[in-house]
Amino acid sequence: MDGLLLQGFFRSSAAWRVRIALNLKGIGYAQVARHLRRGEQRAPDFMAKNPQGLVPALEVPGQGVLTQSLAIIEWLEETQPGAPLLPADPWARARVRSLAQIIACDIHPIQNLRVLAYLKRELGQEGPTVDAFARHWITGGLAALEQRLATEAETGLFCHGDAPGLADLCLVPQLGNARRFGTELSPYPTILRIEAACLALPAFQQSAPDRQPDAE
Amino acid sequence: MDGLLLQGFFRSSAAWRVRIALNLKGIGYAQVARHLRRGEQRAPDFMAKNPQGLVPALEVPGQGVLTQSLAIIEWLEETQPGAPLLPADPWARARVRSLAQIIACDIHPIQNLRVLAYLKRELGQEGPTVDAFARHWITGGLAALEQRLATEAETGLFCHGDAPGLADLCLVPQLGNARRFGTELSPYPTILRIEAACLALPAFQQSAPDRQPDAE
Incomplete structure (x- = not known):
């Protein structure tokens, strides 16, 4: 294409x-x-x-x-x-989609720039309060994700098995956001192990924000 | 099953x-x-x-x-x-998923009960301020949805063609939330027309909150 x-x-x-x-x-x-x-x-x-x-x-x-x-x-x-970014089996596809949606539906939208801007501008909240709001949703979601990834047998080198896919490509950017808000990530060792596996791959390296033409 | x-x-x-x-x-x-x-x-x-x-x-x-x-x-x-809840053609499937995700990723998570409870309990916001926060994200999302549904040729009796599917089953519950927060819905005539078509169907009627065993 x-x-x-x-x-x-x-x-x-x-x-x-x-x-x-x-x-x-x-x-x-x-x-x-x-x-x-x-x-x-x-x-x-x-x-x-x-x-x-x-x-x-x-x-x-x-x-x-x-x-x-x-x-x-x-x-x-x-x-x-x-x-392939999703496995072939429907039950496995549902697992990967649900992991991705923990991030894409239940973490990222709430800590998104436009929501934080509303808290600052419309509700008059200070920077540290706004950052704590962001971290609250990030840590809640990552804790659930860590528990699932650490205990479910389908987890491999990546979120699902030994090849990267839909859940991994949501996870890595979310961790970028987590660090921007000063989130302590040591409670999530499985997540960090998977992130490291992703970041060893050129596809992830070349996608990083600081490698883009508009990076500041 | x-x-x-x-x-x-x-x-x-x-x-x-x-x-x-x-x-x-x-x-x-x-x-x-x-x-x-x-x-x-x-x-x-x-x-x-x-x-x-x-x-x-x-x-x-x-x-x-x-x-x-x-x-x-x-x-x-x-x-x-x-x-079928999605059309067969990949481009059409992407359209339906994107309409559904406007709601499932960019409206609903932000106006969800747990986020509003945080604004009240942790940030000390009053009820009317919290309702206005919810309406802000609902009206922003519905306005984009209305524009797409009103102008895209694929819109039919329902969000995509003349059978209900993934976008419609996200839309109807979101409108339920919109009304709970006192959202003025008259700017969204296409959305309201599609909602009426959905609510004429037994599958939607039987799914309504007030028809569930735990309804209050």
Whole structure:
């Protein structure tokens, strides 16, 4: 597949997930940065592509624009060759999706930049209180994730077996956010072991925020 | 499939989604209620099934426990006969998933009971401020959803074409939440038209909170 254009932001963890997925599948893509702190995701030309005004959006030549990171990744999985991001067995697929959704539904949206900005601007909360709010949801989610990964037999070198997939590509960006908010990560040894395995792979290394063209 | 047991709560919109999916597919199930305001989702016997301490969880005889509503529904779609909840074409599937995820990732988690309880208890916010916080994320998400549904050619009687599916079963519970927080819904005529089409169907009627055994 040629000509993919990813509208993203180097530090957006949802865009980061899509970068990892594309890299794991070995699919080339160009990037356009929408600087979230400058509000570039609300520019009219971008709102016309995604009325949510959120990154990522993936432009597919001749077809249109895909939005929502997990929907984009499931589409890549269903249409593109390369490394599978989900196992073949339905029960295993449900496990991987549920691990990914702990992050994508129950951690990341609550500690997202726009929510923290609301707490500051609309509710008048100070920086340390806002960071503690973010850490609360991060640690609650990571604790559940650690317990599952540490006790479920399907966990391998990665979240599911010995190849990286959908849960891993959600986990690594979430840990980036966790560190930004000063989260203590030592209670999550299985998660840290899996992160290290991911970060040994070029697909993850090349997706890192500080390797993107718009990195600050 | 016999013997399914849904651990839920009548008012949980994530459990409500799963009830609709099961009903649309014509699959029978028993329910156990975990009263969220009484903290029953944190009872040790439930935490052993889902370390997140969140509903829904679906117990499948002989296989185990599934968690995360969207992962449960994708599993039902992949393994159970009955009405399809996703279209067959990958591009169309991505559209439906992205509509569902506007709700499941970018509205519902932020206005969820546990987040609002944190604003009250930890940040000392008053009821009207907390309700306004909930409405802020609901109206932002619904506005994007309305724009897409009103302008995209794939919208039919339902969110995608003329049969109900994954996006619709996320939409109806979210509108239930919207009304609880006093959200003005008249700016969303397409959404309200689709909701009315859903509520004309027995599968949606029988899934409503006030029809559940634990309804108050």
